[in-house]
Amino acid sequence: MSTTTTAGGHRPLLELRQLEKRYGNGTLALQGMDLAIGEHEFVSFLGPSGCGKSTALKMIAGLSPITGGTIAWGGPGQADHSHDISFVFQEPTLMPWATVFNNVWLPLRLKGRSRAEARAEVEAALQTVGLAQFAEVYPRELSGGMKMRVSIARAMVTQPRLLLMDEPFAALDEMTRFKLNNDTLALWQANRFTTIFVTHSVYESVYLSNRIIVMAARPGRVIADIRIDEPYPRSDAFRTTARYNELCVQVSQALHSAGGDH
């Protein structure tokens, strides 16, 4: 990486340079995507369906091969955190036959940690999402919001440097989504990881992020990089401020120029 800080003054975590994805069937999902993300940023990828948000996230996670360009990790004197990543999907993807404890233990178990060795960390992760009392419950006994909390606890248990969230709250009702927005921000502030959050919602992206990357489709690319320089912690009162509304209008306009129907 050529710089020691990103435009927002953060130490660099990763940089996409001319990133391209062409799927085997010929679809050009991303082309010429340039983006530097700093440590402890909360970045949203916002854009119409099919603009390559999930594709970019999967490539950053190393789950989808790069067909052009590069992803560089760290910067001068900075560590490579490409292995300190957790992913939260739209579906909670819990193992139905396993208790909440065993679901959250899974990433540590895959690293060879016994139940006894992992116990304190699993319990701490459940505590952070308010589910300490539900360790021995099975997923079928939980509401949609609680299942998503388990999914977030499972992502947090390895203490990632980068948390990737792909429309995690899209299937939840509005009250639950607002609550989980606040919980996500509290976890991000307390643990100082970087978050990349994929969403279709202008309102959600402005509420959460300090930076919104607006993308357009055919081919997928970045068309706007908007800073949301409002202080944290943000609370539900922020949603009712004139400034929040102004920012939503600004971001909506950028999204409309992307050809979205939002």
Ligand SMILES: Nc1ncnc2c1ncn2[C@@H]1O[C@H](COP(=O)(O)OP(=O)(O)OP(=O)(O)O)[C@@H](O)[C@H]1O
């Ligand atoms: N495995 C695949 N094989 C072929 N084409 C794919 C594959 N996955 C995605 N695509 C195509 O790549 C483009 C980008 O898809 P992607 O899912 O990344 O977009 P998105 O912005 O996340 O969309 P959405 O908001 O609907 O989830 C789309 O045209 C999609 O049809």
